[in-house]
Amino acid sequence: MTESSLADPSTAVDWSGDIFRVLKDWDVRQVCHVPDAGHLKLLTLCEEDNDTRTVTLTTEEEGVALILGAWLGGERGCLLMQSSGVGNTINMLSLAKTCRYPLLMLVTMRGEYGEFNPWQVPMGQATRATLEAMGVMVLDAWDAERVGETVAAAAKLAFNGQAAVAVCLTQRLIGAKDFRALAEPKAPAEPKP
Amino acid sequence: MSMNGHSLQRRAVVAGLLSDRGDDLLVVTGLGGANWDATAAGDSPLTFPLWGAMGGALPMGLGLALAQPAKRVLILTGDGDLLMSLGCLATIGVERPGNLAVVVLDNERYGETGRQRTATAAGVDLCAIARGAGFAATAEARDEGDLAEVRHLAREAEGPTFSVVKIAMEPLKIVMPPRDGAYLKDRFRIALLGEDGVV
Numbered sequence: 001m002t003e004s005s006l007a008d009p010s011t012a013v014d015w016s017g018d019i020f021r022v023l024k025d026w027d028v029r030q031v032c033h034v035p036d037a038g039h040l041k042l043l044t045l046c047e048e049d050n051d052t053r054t055v056t057l058t059t060e061e062e063g064v065a066l067i068l069g070a071w072l073g074g075e076r077g078c079l080l081m082q083s084s085g086v087g088n089t090i091n092m093l094s095l096a097k098t099c100r101y102p103l104l105m106l107v108t109m110r111g112e113y114g115e116f117n118p119w120q121v122p123m124g125q126a127t128r129a130t131l132e133a134m135g136v137m138v139l140d141a142w143d144a145e146r147v148g149e150t151v152a153a154a155a156k157l158a159f160n161g162q163a164a165v166a167v168c169l170t171q172r173l174i175g176a177k178d179f180r181a182l183a184e185p186k187a188p189a190e191p192k193p
Numbered sequence: 194m195s196m197n198g199h200s201l202q203r204r205a206v207v208a209g210l211l212s213d214r215g216d217d218l219l220v221v222t223g224l225g226g227a228n229w230d231a232t233a234a235g236d237s238p239l240t241f242p243l244w245g246a247m248g249g250a251l252p253m254g255l256g257l258a259l260a261q262p263a264k265r266v267l268i269l270t271g272d273g274d275l276l277m278s279l280g281c282l283a284t285i286g287v288e289r290p291g292n293l294a295v296v297v298l299d300n301e302r303y304g305e306t307g308r309q310r311t312a313t314a315a316g317v318d319l320c321a322i323a324r325g326a327g328f329a330a331t332a333e334a335r336d337e338g339d340l341a342e343v344r345h346l347a348r349e350a351e352g353p354t355f356s357v358v359k360i361a362m363e364p365l366k367i368v369m370p371p372r373d374g375a376y377l378k379d380r381f382r383i384a385l386l387g388e389d390g391v392v
Contacts, residue, residue: 031257057252058243058280065249066256069221071300072241072378073260074386095246098374162392 015141015173016041018148019106022047023078026155029053030070030102033080038108038174042080060085061092063102064186071101076159079105083168084120084125090152093134096164103164104155105136131166141169196313201336205361207269208234208339210347218348219257219385223250223270224324225305226365227298231269233368238384241377242300242370248277251295255285258293258352261385265292267347272313272357274297274317281346285353286327293352295323296343300362308362323355334358 019042023031024086031046032055033039046052057063060081067077081089086107110117110123131138137157141150153169158165207230209222220240222228227250228242242301243250254268258283275297287295301314313319320331332342346354371377382390 031258032256050372053291055259058220058283061248062252062278062281062284065246065252068249068378069253069256069258071251071262072381072385073219073257073264074382074389075256075260077256092249095249095374098245100375101378135205168290 006137007179013144013147015144019151020045021053022148022151022155023052024049024116025152026076026159028078030055030077032057032077032078033086034058034060034063034082036082038082038169039080039106042106045067047063052098052126059093060088061188062073064089064092064095065107066102067103068095070107071113076102077098077104077159079103081107081168083111084123084128086127087123090134092129093131093136094162097135100162102162104158104164105164106151107166107168108169109175115171116176127168134164135166136166140166140170141163141167142172146171147173150155195363196308197362199300199335199359199361201334201340201358201360202363203230203298204233204365205297206298206334206340206343206358206360207231210267210269210344211235214239216266217232219261219264219266221250221254221257221266221268223247223268223274224382225271225274226300227269227271227274227286228370229365229368230298232370233319236370238380240370241381244372244374247274248281250274251278251281251285254293254295255288256280257288259288262383265294265348266290268293268295270295270297271304272297272301272311272319273303275319278310278318281324282323282328282355286323288328289329289353290350294347294350295300295356296329296347297355297357298360299357300333300360302362304362313357319357320355330352330353331355332357 063079070077113121154165222242250270258266302308343356
Protein backbone atom coordinates (compact mmCIF):
# COMPACT_ATOMS: atom_id res chain seq x y z
CA MET A 1 0.00 0.00 0.00
CA THR A 2 1.48 3.32 -1.03
CA GLU A 3 0.82 6.45 0.92
CA SER A 4 -0.78 8.11 -2.09
CA SER A 5 -3.39 5.39 -2.56
CA LEU A 6 -4.96 6.41 0.75
CA ALA A 7 -4.35 10.13 0.44
CA ASP A 8 -7.10 12.17 2.06
CA PRO A 9 -8.46 14.50 -0.63
CA SER A 10 -9.62 17.12 1.88
CA THR A 11 -6.15 17.98 3.12
CA ALA A 12 -2.54 17.55 2.20
CA VAL A 13 -1.69 16.69 5.80
CA ASP A 14 -1.67 12.96 6.53
CA TRP A 15 -3.39 13.26 9.91
CA SER A 16 -4.58 9.65 9.89
CA GLY A 17 -0.96 8.58 9.49
CA ASP A 18 -0.04 10.91 12.34
CA ILE A 19 -2.63 9.22 14.61
CA PHE A 20 -1.35 5.79 13.59
CA ARG A 21 2.20 6.76 14.55
CA VAL A 22 1.00 7.90 17.99
CA LEU A 23 -0.72 4.54 18.52
CA LYS A 24 2.49 2.75 17.52
CA ASP A 25 4.60 4.98 19.79
CA TRP A 26 2.42 3.89 22.72
CA ASP A 27 2.46 0.23 21.66
CA VAL A 28 -1.32 0.07 21.29
CA ARG A 29 -2.13 -3.54 20.33
CA GLN A 30 -5.93 -3.73 20.26
CA VAL A 31 -7.81 -1.21 18.14
CA CYS A 32 -11.55 -1.80 18.36
CA HIS A 33 -14.20 0.09 16.47
CA VAL A 34 -17.60 0.48 15.00
CA PRO A 35 -16.46 1.84 11.66
CA ASP A 36 -16.83 5.37 10.38
CA ALA A 37 -15.73 6.85 7.09
CA GLY A 38 -13.56 9.35 8.96
CA HIS A 39 -11.55 6.47 10.45
CA LEU A 40 -11.17 4.61 7.15
CA LYS A 41 -7.54 5.39 6.51
CA LEU A 42 -6.46 4.85 10.12
CA LEU A 43 -8.27 1.50 10.20
CA THR A 44 -6.57 0.45 6.99
CA LEU A 45 -3.17 1.31 8.47
CA CYS A 46 -4.03 -0.70 11.60
CA GLU A 47 -5.26 -3.69 9.63
CA GLU A 48 -2.07 -3.77 7.57
CA ASP A 49 0.12 -3.70 10.68
CA ASN A 50 1.01 -7.16 11.97
CA ASP A 51 1.32 -6.03 15.59
CA THR A 52 -2.08 -4.34 15.74
CA ARG A 53 -5.27 -6.34 16.11
CA THR A 54 -8.39 -4.60 14.90
CA VAL A 55 -11.65 -5.85 16.39
CA THR A 56 -14.94 -4.87 14.77
CA LEU A 57 -17.59 -4.40 17.44
CA THR A 58 -21.36 -4.68 17.14
CA THR A 59 -21.86 -1.73 19.50
CA GLU A 60 -19.43 0.78 20.94
CA GLU A 61 -20.01 -0.17 24.58
CA GLU A 62 -18.25 -3.46 23.90
CA GLY A 63 -15.08 -1.48 23.24
CA VAL A 64 -15.07 0.16 26.67
CA ALA A 65 -15.08 -3.27 28.34
CA LEU A 66 -12.78 -4.91 25.78
CA ILE A 67 -10.08 -2.33 26.48
CA LEU A 68 -10.31 -3.01 30.22
CA GLY A 69 -9.89 -6.73 29.51
CA ALA A 70 -6.88 -6.02 27.29
CA TRP A 71 -5.37 -3.84 30.02
CA LEU A 72 -5.86 -6.60 32.62
CA GLY A 73 -3.84 -8.77 30.25
CA GLY A 74 -1.10 -6.17 29.80
CA GLU A 75 -2.07 -4.69 26.42
CA ARG A 76 -3.08 -1.16 25.52
CA GLY A 77 -6.17 -0.51 23.44
CA CYS A 78 -7.94 2.29 21.61
CA LEU A 79 -11.63 2.67 20.71
CA LEU A 80 -12.60 4.31 17.42
CA MET A 81 -16.18 5.37 16.85
CA GLN A 82 -18.51 7.98 15.46
CA SER A 83 -20.13 10.52 17.76
CA SER A 84 -23.47 8.68 17.59
CA GLY A 85 -21.68 5.72 19.17
CA VAL A 86 -20.79 7.73 22.25
CA GLY A 87 -24.45 7.47 23.26
CA ASN A 88 -24.13 3.69 23.22
CA THR A 89 -21.25 3.69 25.70
CA ILE A 90 -22.75 5.60 28.61
CA ASN A 91 -23.33 2.98 31.31
CA MET A 92 -20.25 0.98 30.28
CA LEU A 93 -18.16 4.10 30.91
CA SER A 94 -18.83 3.38 34.61
CA LEU A 95 -15.87 1.02 34.24
CA ALA A 96 -13.54 3.92 33.51
CA LYS A 97 -14.45 5.69 36.72
CA THR A 98 -14.60 2.68 39.03
CA CYS A 99 -11.64 0.73 37.63
CA ARG A 100 -9.42 3.67 36.59
CA TYR A 101 -7.66 2.29 33.51
CA PRO A 102 -6.30 3.95 30.35
CA LEU A 103 -9.19 4.42 27.94
CA LEU A 104 -8.27 6.31 24.77
CA MET A 105 -11.18 7.03 22.43
CA LEU A 106 -11.09 8.71 19.03
CA VAL A 107 -14.47 10.07 17.99
CA THR A 108 -15.26 11.23 14.48
CA MET A 109 -17.94 13.89 14.75
CA ARG A 110 -21.30 14.05 13.04
CA GLY A 111 -24.15 16.42 13.75
CA GLU A 112 -22.17 19.63 14.03
CA TYR A 113 -20.20 21.79 11.54
CA GLY A 114 -22.07 21.61 8.21
CA GLU A 115 -24.16 18.51 8.96
CA PHE A 116 -26.79 17.77 6.29
CA ASN A 117 -28.64 14.99 8.17
CA PRO A 118 -30.76 16.32 11.05
CA TRP A 119 -30.99 12.82 12.57
CA GLN A 120 -27.29 13.06 13.41
CA VAL A 121 -27.58 16.39 15.19
CA PRO A 122 -29.04 15.43 18.62
CA MET A 123 -26.25 13.01 19.52
CA GLY A 124 -23.59 15.11 17.82
CA GLN A 125 -24.55 18.11 19.92
CA ALA A 126 -24.65 15.99 23.11
CA THR A 127 -21.37 14.15 22.54
CA ARG A 128 -19.06 16.31 24.65
CA ALA A 129 -21.60 16.74 27.47
CA THR A 130 -22.22 12.98 27.54
CA LEU A 131 -18.54 12.13 27.75
CA GLU A 132 -17.89 14.76 30.38
CA ALA A 133 -20.89 13.63 32.43
CA MET A 134 -19.25 10.21 32.66
CA GLY A 135 -15.90 11.65 33.69
CA VAL A 136 -14.13 11.48 30.33
CA MET A 137 -11.68 14.27 29.41
CA VAL A 138 -12.46 15.66 25.96
CA LEU A 139 -10.04 17.27 23.49
CA ASP A 140 -11.12 18.66 20.10
CA ALA A 141 -9.07 18.42 16.91
CA TRP A 142 -10.01 20.54 13.91
CA ASP A 143 -6.65 21.61 12.47
CA ALA A 144 -5.14 18.82 10.35
CA GLU A 145 -1.64 19.89 11.23
CA ARG A 146 -2.31 19.51 14.95
CA VAL A 147 -4.23 16.22 15.01
CA GLY A 148 -1.15 14.14 15.74
CA GLU A 149 -0.10 16.46 18.54
CA THR A 150 -3.60 16.41 20.06
CA VAL A 151 -3.88 12.62 19.96
CA ALA A 152 -0.38 12.36 21.44
CA ALA A 153 -1.47 14.65 24.28
CA ALA A 154 -4.58 12.53 24.85
CA ALA A 155 -2.57 9.30 24.83
CA LYS A 156 -0.17 10.73 27.38
CA LEU A 157 -3.06 11.71 29.66
CA ALA A 158 -4.71 8.32 29.27
CA PHE A 159 -1.73 5.99 29.55
CA ASN A 160 0.26 7.88 32.16
CA GLY A 161 -2.75 8.79 34.27
CA GLN A 162 -4.96 5.69 33.84
CA ALA A 163 -7.61 8.08 32.61
CA ALA A 164 -10.46 8.08 30.11
CA VAL A 165 -9.74 10.59 27.33
CA ALA A 166 -11.59 11.23 24.07
CA VAL A 167 -10.40 13.19 21.07
CA CYS A 168 -13.25 14.54 18.95
CA LEU A 169 -12.19 14.78 15.31
CA THR A 170 -14.48 17.54 14.12
CA GLN A 171 -16.38 17.78 10.86
CA ARG A 172 -14.24 20.79 9.96
CA LEU A 173 -11.33 18.35 9.88
CA ILE A 174 -12.89 15.26 8.32
CA GLY A 175 -15.32 17.13 6.04
CA ALA A 176 -19.09 17.12 6.24
CA LYS A 177 -20.88 14.77 3.86
CA ASP A 178 -22.17 16.58 0.78
CA PHE A 179 -25.94 16.10 0.58
CA ARG A 180 -26.17 16.89 -3.14
CA ALA A 181 -23.34 14.52 -3.98
CA LEU A 182 -25.02 11.75 -1.96
CA ALA A 183 -28.39 12.38 -3.61
CA GLU A 184 -26.92 11.97 -7.08
CA PRO A 185 -24.39 9.21 -6.68
CA LYS A 186 -22.06 8.56 -9.54
CA ALA A 187 -22.28 5.03 -10.90
CA PRO A 188 -19.15 3.09 -10.00
CA ALA A 189 -16.79 2.79 -12.92
CA GLU A 190 -16.96 -0.54 -14.74
CA PRO A 191 -13.70 -2.42 -14.59
CA LYS A 192 -11.89 -2.31 -17.91
CA PRO A 193 -11.78 -5.68 -19.66
CA MET B 194 -37.09 -28.94 41.76
CA SER B 195 -37.25 -25.17 42.14
CA MET B 196 -39.78 -22.66 40.82
CA ASN B 197 -38.11 -22.57 37.41
CA GLY B 198 -38.16 -26.35 36.94
CA HIS B 199 -34.38 -26.81 37.15
CA SER B 200 -32.44 -28.61 39.85
CA LEU B 201 -28.71 -27.96 39.39
CA GLN B 202 -27.33 -25.85 42.24
CA ARG B 203 -25.23 -22.93 41.03
CA ARG B 204 -22.72 -22.80 43.88
CA ALA B 205 -21.75 -26.44 43.42
CA VAL B 206 -21.64 -26.03 39.64
CA VAL B 207 -19.27 -23.05 39.85
CA ALA B 208 -17.10 -24.67 42.54
CA GLY B 209 -16.72 -27.63 40.20
CA LEU B 210 -15.80 -25.45 37.23
CA LEU B 211 -13.16 -23.54 39.22
CA SER B 212 -11.57 -26.39 41.20
CA ASP B 213 -7.82 -26.95 40.72
CA ARG B 214 -7.58 -23.72 38.79
CA GLY B 215 -3.86 -22.98 39.21
CA ASP B 216 -2.32 -19.84 37.70
CA ASP B 217 -3.28 -20.55 34.12
CA LEU B 218 -6.98 -19.82 34.46
CA LEU B 219 -8.17 -16.21 34.28
CA VAL B 220 -11.80 -15.59 35.20
CA VAL B 221 -14.14 -12.70 34.45
CA THR B 222 -17.62 -12.78 35.99
CA GLY B 223 -20.73 -10.85 35.09
CA LEU B 224 -22.53 -8.84 37.76
CA GLY B 225 -24.83 -10.36 40.36
CA GLY B 226 -25.13 -14.08 40.99
CA ALA B 227 -22.13 -15.16 38.93
CA ASN B 228 -19.96 -12.78 40.95
CA TRP B 229 -21.22 -14.17 44.28
CA ASP B 230 -20.82 -17.78 43.08
CA ALA B 231 -17.21 -17.29 41.97
CA THR B 232 -16.42 -15.55 45.25
CA ALA B 233 -18.06 -18.34 47.27
CA ALA B 234 -15.80 -20.78 45.42
CA GLY B 235 -12.79 -18.78 46.65
CA ASP B 236 -11.82 -15.15 46.02
CA SER B 237 -8.77 -14.96 43.77
CA PRO B 238 -6.70 -12.09 42.37
CA LEU B 239 -7.00 -13.79 38.98
CA THR B 240 -10.79 -13.46 39.05
CA PHE B 241 -12.22 -10.13 37.98
CA PRO B 242 -15.77 -9.95 39.34
CA LEU B 243 -17.94 -7.25 37.80
CA TRP B 244 -20.26 -5.38 40.17
CA GLY B 245 -21.98 -3.42 37.43
CA ALA B 246 -21.47 -2.63 33.72
CA MET B 247 -24.17 -5.09 32.67
CA GLY B 248 -23.30 -6.62 29.32
CA GLY B 249 -19.59 -6.07 29.94
CA ALA B 250 -18.40 -9.56 30.88
CA LEU B 251 -18.16 -10.91 27.33
CA PRO B 252 -16.23 -8.06 25.71
CA MET B 253 -13.97 -7.81 28.76
CA GLY B 254 -13.15 -11.51 28.56
CA LEU B 255 -12.50 -11.14 24.83
CA GLY B 256 -9.97 -8.34 25.32
CA LEU B 257 -8.23 -10.37 28.02
CA ALA B 258 -8.17 -13.55 25.92
CA LEU B 259 -6.63 -11.69 22.97
CA ALA B 260 -3.98 -10.13 25.23
CA GLN B 261 -3.10 -13.43 26.95
CA PRO B 262 -3.29 -16.19 24.33
CA ALA B 263 -1.24 -18.61 26.48
CA LYS B 264 -3.73 -18.48 29.37
CA ARG B 265 -7.23 -19.91 29.57
CA VAL B 266 -9.92 -17.26 29.97
CA LEU B 267 -13.29 -18.26 31.43
CA ILE B 268 -16.26 -15.91 31.45
CA LEU B 269 -18.87 -16.85 34.03
CA THR B 270 -22.10 -14.94 33.76
CA GLY B 271 -25.86 -15.06 34.05
CA ASP B 272 -28.59 -15.18 31.44
CA GLY B 273 -29.57 -11.54 32.05
CA ASP B 274 -26.06 -10.23 31.46
CA LEU B 275 -25.58 -12.48 28.44
CA LEU B 276 -28.82 -11.29 26.87
CA MET B 277 -27.53 -7.71 27.12
CA SER B 278 -24.41 -8.60 25.12
CA LEU B 279 -25.76 -10.90 22.41
CA GLY B 280 -23.96 -8.82 19.80
CA CYS B 281 -20.66 -9.69 21.41
CA LEU B 282 -21.26 -13.35 20.54
CA ALA B 283 -20.78 -12.22 16.93
CA THR B 284 -17.69 -10.20 17.86
CA ILE B 285 -16.18 -13.27 19.56
CA GLY B 286 -17.29 -15.53 16.71
CA VAL B 287 -15.29 -13.40 14.29
CA GLU B 288 -12.13 -13.21 16.43
CA ARG B 289 -12.36 -16.89 17.47
CA PRO B 290 -9.89 -16.88 20.36
CA GLY B 291 -9.01 -20.52 21.01
CA ASN B 292 -8.42 -19.84 24.72
CA LEU B 293 -11.83 -18.36 25.52
CA ALA B 294 -14.77 -20.12 27.17
CA VAL B 295 -18.18 -18.75 28.18
CA VAL B 296 -20.40 -20.42 30.77
CA VAL B 297 -23.90 -19.02 31.33
CA LEU B 298 -25.59 -19.80 34.63
CA ASP B 299 -29.15 -19.74 33.40
CA ASN B 300 -31.96 -19.61 35.95
CA GLU B 301 -34.28 -17.93 33.44
CA ARG B 302 -34.78 -15.05 35.85
CA TYR B 303 -33.43 -11.61 36.66
CA GLY B 304 -32.37 -12.90 40.07
CA GLU B 305 -31.24 -9.62 41.66
CA THR B 306 -34.34 -7.58 40.88
CA GLY B 307 -37.33 -9.71 41.85
CA ARG B 308 -37.01 -12.85 39.76
CA GLN B 309 -38.66 -11.48 36.64
CA ARG B 310 -38.56 -13.95 33.74
CA THR B 311 -35.79 -13.52 31.16
CA ALA B 312 -36.07 -14.40 27.49
CA THR B 313 -34.61 -17.86 28.15
CA ALA B 314 -37.69 -18.67 30.27
CA ALA B 315 -39.70 -18.33 27.08
CA GLY B 316 -37.40 -20.72 25.25
CA VAL B 317 -34.82 -18.44 23.63
CA ASP B 318 -31.95 -20.84 22.86
CA LEU B 319 -28.62 -19.21 23.72
CA CYS B 320 -26.57 -22.19 22.48
CA ALA B 321 -28.23 -21.94 19.07
CA ILE B 322 -27.37 -18.23 18.92
CA ALA B 323 -23.76 -18.96 19.91
CA ARG B 324 -23.49 -21.69 17.27
CA GLY B 325 -24.85 -19.29 14.70
CA ALA B 326 -22.26 -16.72 15.75
CA GLY B 327 -19.43 -19.17 15.10
CA PHE B 328 -18.49 -20.62 18.49
CA ALA B 329 -16.41 -23.77 18.08
CA ALA B 330 -18.42 -25.90 20.52
CA THR B 331 -21.54 -25.52 22.64
CA ALA B 332 -23.25 -27.55 25.37
CA GLU B 333 -26.33 -27.29 27.54
CA ALA B 334 -26.44 -28.94 30.95
CA ARG B 335 -29.60 -29.86 32.82
CA ASP B 336 -28.38 -32.51 35.25
CA GLU B 337 -25.24 -33.75 36.99
CA GLY B 338 -24.35 -36.06 34.15
CA ASP B 339 -23.98 -33.12 31.76
CA LEU B 340 -21.47 -31.22 33.89
CA ALA B 341 -18.34 -33.11 32.83
CA GLU B 342 -18.84 -31.87 29.27
CA VAL B 343 -19.31 -28.29 30.50
CA ARG B 344 -16.12 -28.54 32.57
CA HIS B 345 -14.28 -29.85 29.49
CA LEU B 346 -15.54 -26.95 27.35
CA ALA B 347 -14.78 -24.41 30.09
CA ARG B 348 -11.26 -25.54 30.91
CA GLU B 349 -9.66 -27.42 28.01
CA ALA B 350 -11.49 -27.62 24.70
CA GLU B 351 -10.40 -25.48 21.74
CA GLY B 352 -12.38 -22.26 21.92
CA PRO B 353 -14.31 -20.23 21.73
CA THR B 354 -16.70 -22.52 23.59
CA PHE B 355 -20.14 -21.72 24.97
CA SER B 356 -22.06 -23.58 27.65
CA VAL B 357 -25.40 -23.00 29.28
CA VAL B 358 -26.09 -24.58 32.67
CA LYS B 359 -29.77 -24.57 33.56
CA ILE B 360 -29.78 -23.88 37.31
CA ALA B 361 -32.36 -23.78 40.07
CA MET B 362 -33.76 -20.46 41.30
CA GLU B 363 -32.69 -20.63 44.94
CA PRO B 364 -32.33 -18.16 47.79
CA LEU B 365 -28.62 -17.89 48.51
CA LYS B 366 -26.42 -15.80 50.73
CA ILE B 367 -24.54 -13.09 48.85
CA VAL B 368 -20.78 -13.67 49.12
CA MET B 369 -19.00 -10.46 48.15
CA PRO B 370 -15.50 -9.94 46.78
CA PRO B 371 -13.70 -6.61 47.28
CA ARG B 372 -15.82 -3.92 45.62
CA ASP B 373 -13.29 -1.28 44.58
CA GLY B 374 -12.78 -1.64 40.83
CA ALA B 375 -9.34 -0.02 40.76
CA TYR B 376 -8.13 -2.43 43.46
CA LEU B 377 -9.60 -5.45 41.64
CA LYS B 378 -7.86 -4.33 38.45
CA ASP B 379 -4.50 -3.69 40.11
CA ARG B 380 -4.42 -6.95 42.04
CA PHE B 381 -5.31 -8.86 38.88
CA ARG B 382 -2.54 -7.18 36.86
CA ILE B 383 0.06 -7.68 39.57
CA ALA B 384 -0.90 -11.36 40.01
CA LEU B 385 -0.70 -11.91 36.25
CA LEU B 386 2.08 -9.58 35.14
CA GLY B 387 4.19 -9.16 38.29
CA GLU B 388 6.04 -5.86 38.61
CA ASP B 389 5.02 -4.96 35.04
CA GLY B 390 1.45 -4.77 36.31
CA VAL B 391 2.29 -1.80 38.51
CA VAL B 392 1.73 1.56 36.85
